[in-house]
Amino acid sequence: MSPKSYKQVVYAERPNPTIIPDKTFNVKTASLPTSLKPTEILVRAHYLSLDAAMRSWLTAKRSYIAPVEINDVMRGSTIGQIHDIGSAIDSTKFKKGDWVVSMSGWAEYAVLTEKLVERLDVPPGCSPRDFMSVLGITGLTAYFGLEEIGKVKPGETVVVSGAAGATGSMAGQIAKIRGARVIGIAGGQDKCDFLTSELGFDAAVDYKNLEWRNQLRALTPKYIDVYFDNVGGEILDACLARAARDSRFIMCGAISQYNTATPKGPANILNVISQRITIKGFIVFDFAKKYNAARKDLAKWLTEGKLKSKEHIVTGGIERAPAALVDLYAGGNTGKMLVEIAPMSEALPGSSKL
Numbered sequence: 200m201s202p203k204s205y206k207q208v209v210y211a212e213r214p215n216p217t218i219i220p221d222k223t224f225n226v227k228t229a230s231l232p233t234s235l236k237p238t239e240i241l242v243r244a245h246y247l248s249l250d251a252a253m254r255s256w257l258t259a260k261r262s263y264i265a266p267v268e269i270n271d272v273m274r275g276s277t278i279g280q281i282h283d284i285g286s287a288i289d290s291t292k293f294k295k296g297d298w299v300v301s302m303s304g305w306a307e308y309a310v311l312t313e314k315l316v317e318r319l320d321v322p323p324g325c326s327p328r329d330f331m332s333v334l335g336i337t338g339l340t341a342y343f344g345l346e347e348i349g350k351v352k353p354g355e356t357v358v359v360s361g362a363a364g365a366t367g368s369m370a371g372q373i374a375k376i377r378g379a380r381v382i383g384i385a386g387g388q389d390k391c392d393f394l395t396s397e398l399g400f401d402a403a404v405d406y407k408n409l410e411w412r413n414q415l416r417a418l419t420p421k422y423i424d425v426y427f428d429n430v431g432g433e434i435l436d437a438c439l440a441r442a443a444r445d446s447r448f449i450m451c452g453a454i455s456q457y458n459t460a461t462p463k464g465p466a467n468i469l470n471v472i473s474q475r476i477t478i479k480g481f482i483v484f485d486f487a488k489k490y491n492a493a494r495k496d497l498a499k500w501l502t503e504g505k506l507k508s509k510e511h512i513v514t515g516g517i518e519r520a521p522a523a524l525v526d527l528y529a530g531g532n533t534g535k536m537l538v539e540i541a542p543m544s545e546a547l548p549g550s551s552k553l
Contacts, residue, residue, distance in 0.1 A: 202231065203230060203231060204228050204229065204230050204231065205228070205229060205231060205306065205307040205308040206226055206227070206228060206229075206306070206307050206516070206517050206518065207226075207227055207228075207229050207272050207304070207305060207306035207307070207517070208224050208225070208226055208227075208272065208273050208304075208305035208306070208517055208518070208520055208521065209224065209225045209226075209227050209270060209271065209272055209273065210223070210224060210257065210267045210268070210269055210270065210271055210272075210273050211223060211224055211225040211269065211270070212269070213257060213258070213269070214254075214257060215460075216459060216460045218254070218257075218521070218524060218525050218528070220521035220522045220524075220525055221521070223257070223521065224273060224305075224520075224521040226517070226518045229306070231308055231310075232310060235283055235284070235285040235310065236285055237285040237286045237287035237288075238285050238287050238288065238312060238313065239284075239285040239288075239310050239311070239312065240281055240283070240284050240285065240288060240293060240310070240311050240312070240313060240316055241281070241282045241283040241284070241308065241309075241310055241311075242277075242279045242280065242281055242282065242299060242301050242303050242308065242309050242310075242311055242316065243279050243280050243282050243307065243308050243541065244277035244278070244279040244301075244303050244306065244307060244308070244309065244517075244540045244541070245277070245278055245279045245280065245539070245540055245541045245542075245543065245545075245546070246277060246278045246279075246328065246331055246512075246537045246538065246539060246540065247275050247276075247277050247305060247517065247520060247537060247538040247540055248275060248276045248277065248331050248335070248336070248337075248535070248536075248537060249275070249513075249520065249523055249524050249527050249536040249537065249538060250275075250276075250336070250337075250365075251364075251429070251452050251454045251457065251527065251528070252452070253273075253274070253275070253524060254457040254528065255457065256274055263482045263484065272304040272305060272306050272309075273304055273305040273520075274302065274304055274305075275302070275303075275304050275305050275520075276300060276301070276302055276303075276331075276335070276336065277300070277301060277302075277303045277304075277540070278298065278299070278300055278319075278327060278328060278330060278331050279298070279299060279301065279303065279540075279541075280296060280297065280298055280299070280546060280547055281293055281294065281295055281296065281297045281299060281316075282295060282308075282547070283295060288313065292313075292318065293313070293316065293318060295547070296547045297318050297319075298318075298319045298321075298327040299316050299317060299318050299319060300316075300317045300319060300330050300331075300335065301315055301316045301317065302315050303315075305517055305520050306517065307516075307517055307540055307541065322334075322494075322495075322498040322502070323502070324498075324501070324502035325498055325501060325502065328510075328537075329498075329501065329508065331510075331535060331537055332365060332369075332508045332510065332534075332535040333369065333497050333498075333501050333506055333508045334494050334497055334498060334501075336483055337365045337366050337369055337535055338369050338493075338497045338506075339483050339486070339490060339493055339494075339497075340366050340369075340451060340483040341366050341367075341369035341370035341373055341427075342369070342373060342493045342496070342497060343481065343483060343485075343486045343489070343493065344370060344427055344449040344451050344481060345357075345370060345373050345374055345377065345425070345427065345449070346373075346493075347481070347486065348447060348449045348479050348481055349374075349425040349427065349447050349449050350447065351374050351377045351378075351379050351424075351425055352377075352378070352379070352424075353377065353378030353379065354378060354379070354380070355379045355380070355424035355425055356379065356380050356382065356419060356421060356422070356423055356424050356425075356443075357371070357374040357379040357380065357381045357382070357423075357424065357425040357426075357427065358381075358382045358383075358384065358415075358419070358423045358425070358426045358427070358438055358441075359371045359374070359381065359382070359383050359384065359426075359427040359429070360384045360426075360427070360428050360429050360430040360434045360435070360438070361384070361385070361429030361430045361452070361454060362383025362384055362385045362390075362394055362400065362403065362429075363383070363385040363386075363390035363391075363393060363394060363533045363534070364429060364530075364532065364533075364534070365532075365534060365535035365536065366429060366451060366452070367383065367385075367427070367429050368394070368398060368509065368534060369506070369508075370427045370451075371383050371394065371398060371400050371427075372398055372399065372500075372505070372506050372507065373500075373506070374425070374427075375399050375400070375401075376500060376505055376506075379424075379425070380401050381399075381400045381401050382400065382401060382402045382403065382404065382415075382418050382419070383395075383398075383400045383402075383403045383404070384403070384404045384406055384411075384415070384430070384434055385403060385404075385405065385406070386405065386406055386407050386530045387405060387407055387530075388405055389533075390403075390405075390533055391403035391404070391405050393509075393533055397507065397509075398507060402418050404418065406434060412437055415437055415438075415441060416441065419441045421443065422441050422442060422443035422444075422446070423438055423441045423442050423443055423446055424443050424446050424447070425446065425447050425448075425449065426438045426442070426446065426447075426448045426449065427449045427451060428448060428449060428450050428451060428452070428453070429451050429452040429453075429454060430452070430453060430454055430455045431452070431453025431454070431455050431456045431462075432453065432455035432456055432463060433455075433463075434455070435448075435453070435465050436465040436466055436467050439465050439467035439468070439470050439471070439476070440467045440470065442470055442474050442476050443474065444474045444475055445474070445475050445476075445477075446474065446476050446477070447476075447477045447479070448476055448477065448478040448479070449479065449481070450478060450479060450480035450481070451480075451481070454528060457528060508534065508535065509533060509534030509535070510534055510535050510536075510537055511531075511532035511533055511534050511535065511536045511537070512536075512537050512538075512539055513526075513536065513537065513538045513539065514539045514542075515539075516538075516539075516540060516541075517538065517540045519538055520538045523536065523538055
């Protein structure tokens with residue numbers, strides 16, 4: 200039985216430019232409706248995805264998606280269970296106990312319309328929680344960046360920044376599957392060791408090491424054919440300096456610049472001309488019509504052991520989300536960062552387990 204009230208995290212104050220957990224967000228208590236409208240679905244969230252793109256959602260600037268408005272529940276994707284459906288909902292498509300991915304936001308419960316809820320069709324050998332990482336936006340972003348923009352060829356040198364993060368770790372592994380030589384850039388020796396010993400990267404560069412530029416130079420004697428950028432800033436600039444002729448630069452994110460008042464562009468921009476570099480930004484939503492085909496590849500690689508997923512789970516409930524988001528930008532995670540809103544021990548009786 201669902202409670203009468205629940206917690207939600209509301210966007211309270213625009214960051215200027217840094218997110219301050221207890222100022223940028225407020226934790227509030229809301230009431231659940233006593234009954235649903237015919238076209239509504241009640242979802243209880245269990246895991247919230249934290250993503251670097253959330254910083255841009257807080258800024259009122261032209262972007263691929265409208266910013267979150269002050270006093271609105273913070274936007275976010277969750278995996279959870281259906282707890283109730285309205286009378287007009289087709290019970291063959293949605294029923295109580297189904298695991299779903301939804302844009303339910305930073306809240307313990309949400310009342311949603313059908314178009315905001317995706318029932319999980321979990322491939323054999325996979326878990327529903329894989330839809331927060333390998334089979335979700337994270338894996339799809341890495342997949343389409345490399346397949347559609349990078350067009351990686353066997354034997355090429357691929358460099359991935361933010362390589363120990365959710366998307367970067369997927370991108371490097373997919374590049375390896377495609378036969379590339381892969382170098383990851385990450386912060387700290389532990390993360391670098393994780394890339395090479397657990398994920399199969401050929402080498403890793405620790406950007407916290409004062410010699411990181413020399414390390415990158417030594418590891419790219421024939422320069423960089425494909426660069427998957429999650430970081431921007433000085434790392435992007437260093438990779439531009441090492442770009443091969445006709446290289447492809449996949450612009451996925453710029454986490455080093457999200458919380459700065461004056462973001463910096465690359466000084467080595469003239470190399471784009473001399474080396475005929477292609478630089479292209481993208482949003483994973485651009486490829487929505489190809490999600491199902493991509494998921495077949497990703498699920499196959501996952502069940503074959505060619506793709507490995509690591510999760511960084513923050514426990515303690517939805518109120519931990521603001522501080523965890525700050526930690527994400529500080530590089531406090533290895534792999535996909537999730538907030539556990541409700542433990543699996545509280546799943547509906549008889550439902551499938553994660």
